[in-house]
Amino acid sequence: MKQLTTPISDEAIRDLKVGDSVALSGIMVTGRDAAHKWMIETFIKKTRAPQGEDMQVYEELKKLLNGSVIYHCGPVVAGLDTKEYKFIAAGPTTSIREEPYQADVMKHFNVKGVIGKGGMGPKTLKGCEETPGVYFHAIGGAASFLAQTVVKVHGVFKMDFGVPEAMWVIEVKDFPVVVTMDSHGGSQHSVIDDASKKVLDDLLEKPY
Amino acid sequence: MRDLTNEILELIRRTSSSLPPDVEKRLKESIEKEEPGSAARGALETIMKNIELSRTNSTPICQDTGTPIFQVHYPVGWSTIQLKKQIRAAMEQATKKSYMRPNAVDAVYDKNTGNNLGGDDFPYIHFEETESEELTIELMLKGGGCENVGRQYSLPDNTLGAGRDLAGVRKVVLDAVQKAQGKGCAPGVLGVSIGGDRGSSYIKSKEVLLSEMGTRNSDPKLAELEERLTSESNEMGIGPMGFGGKTTVLDTKIIGLSRLPASYFVSVSYMCWAYRRRKMTVKGEEVTYD
Known part of the structure; x- marks a missing residue:
């Protein structure tokens, strides 16, 4: 298993190939539907004017995301009353919902990796080639196990999105992932999709 | 009437943090089918560690604690109004205790209520009066990832060459x-209902998932189709998480319903490997959990 710590260099990213198992460490930021929509509309396409603390958060995010990783995750968090946050359950959520946004967010913030589950489509794959970056597949549902790799919660942005949708800044140690989309155009998801479609077509031809 | 709020809270804790033994056993058996060192096997091994850790620490198996689906069978004389209040109170407490993630989002105004109580429909509760003296409450937590890959077909489906018979059901x-690939957190369990209207068809495709692994339909024709669908699904090589591998579907459960002469629906509900379902039984003063 390869070991990588954020911030990750372009060389280290180009070195990764589909199928590689990686243990990730360092600081990363969670983000899912509301966060991606907000980043695109407010800072990238600028179709929505920044409000409240948006610009301060943007400056912080630029520093945090440069060379780092976005984790598609809506965690269960304890300590909401005292703000002594602790991740209780934190597995990946379905990534494909961010397909319209992901490539642009990667390029804008120089995000080197996206962690999620289920894989992403051609637009993100192209984004991985251009940034360069990779898609890291985590084990869906393994929430208690993955929460244990979160050694510290540094803070949270956009709590107005609600706990699952907020952007949590976390530090992880040996977070296990598998590269399923690399920066050379390789996607395990399209390989498996094509192969299973062939089997399905044969099965559909079989008599009952 | 007795207040069961605390007992229902315990049901929620168990459902969220402790996977039923029959599911755990089936997952464990599947490890040996995957190649040593493969991503598929690694995924299953992580899953097994996660199951143990969640049970030990009473933490959610999956952070998506899902749609809470309650099935309540109540003896004559119990008040469903009271039971519903108690279920809702327990759900709020379970959220505070981090057994549940706040998961009810107003679909029009996009606001999370923060306590897992939405309108009248969240959590989902189905009440059924029974002649038995026992009250039973079953709970299933069904996450969004697997819910999103569920499908409903109206037969005939010409693109798949699926007619209005069991051969057509098999194809869809x-x-x-x-189409689900690994997106529903494979290996999954299929709940299939044949017939009904669009609504009842989907509801029954989930209800059928409340039975234990390996429970076969009493109709031999459907039992055979259940076995065949599990085995043919696994031929597709999608594997755990869609990494490729031999274990894609752990079990299939089919229910046949009545349909209108004009309609022939087939609904497929996909349940992820984190197949969280638990049951509590109240008999007199005694409360037991499965």
Whole structure:
């Protein structure tokens, strides 16, 4: 298993190939539907004017995301009353919902990796080639196990999105992932999709 | 009437943090089918560690604690109004205790209520009066990832060459499995209902998932189709998490309903490997959990 710590260099990213198992460490930021929509509309396409603390958060995010990783995750968090946050359950959520946004967010913030589950489509794959970056597949549902790799919660942005949708800044140690989309155009998801479609077509031809 | 709020809270804790033994056993058996060192096997091994850790620490198996689906069978004389209040109170407490993630989002105004109580429909509760003296409450937590890959077909389906018979049912279910890939957190369990209207068809495809692994339909024709669909789904090589591998579907459960002469629906509900379902039984003063 390869070991990588954020911030990750372009060389280290180009070195990764589909199928590689990686243990990730360092600081990363969670983000899912509301966060991606907000980043695109407010800072990238600028179709929505920044409000409240948006610009301060943007400056912080630029520093945090440069060379780092976005984790598609809506965690269960304890300590909401005292703000002594602790991740209780934190597995990946379905990534494909961010397909319209992901490539642009990667390029804008120089995000080197996206962690999620289920894989992403051609637009993100192209984004991985251009940034360069990779898609890291985590084990869906393994929430208690993955929460244990979160050694510290540094803070949270956009709590107005609600706990699952907020952007949590976390530090992880040996977070296990598998590269399923690399920066050379390789996607395990399209390989498996094509192969299973062939089997399905044969099965559909079989008599009952 | 007795207040069962605390007992229902315990049901929620168990459901969220402790996977039923029959599911755990089936997952464990599947490890040996995957190649040593493969991503598929690694995924299953992580899953097994996660199951143990969640049970030990009473933490959610999956952070998506899902749609809470309650099935309540109540003896004559119990008040469903009271039971519903108690279920809702327990759900709020379970959220505070981090057994549940706040998961009810107003679909029009996009606001999370923060306590898992939405309108009248969240959590989902189905009440059924029974002649038995026992009250039973079953709970299933069904996450969004697997819910999103569920499908409903109106037969005939010409693109798949699926007619209005069991041969057609087989074709559309296999299509649903191929389209789901690993996105529903494979290896999954299929709940299939044949017939009904669009609504009842989907509801029954979930209710059928409340039975234990390996429970076969009493109709031999459907029992055979259940076995066949599991085995043919696994031929597709999608594997755990869609990494490729031999274990894609752990079990299939089918229910046949009545339909209108004009309609022939087949609904497929996909349940992820984190197949969280638990049951509590109240008999006199005694409360037991499965």
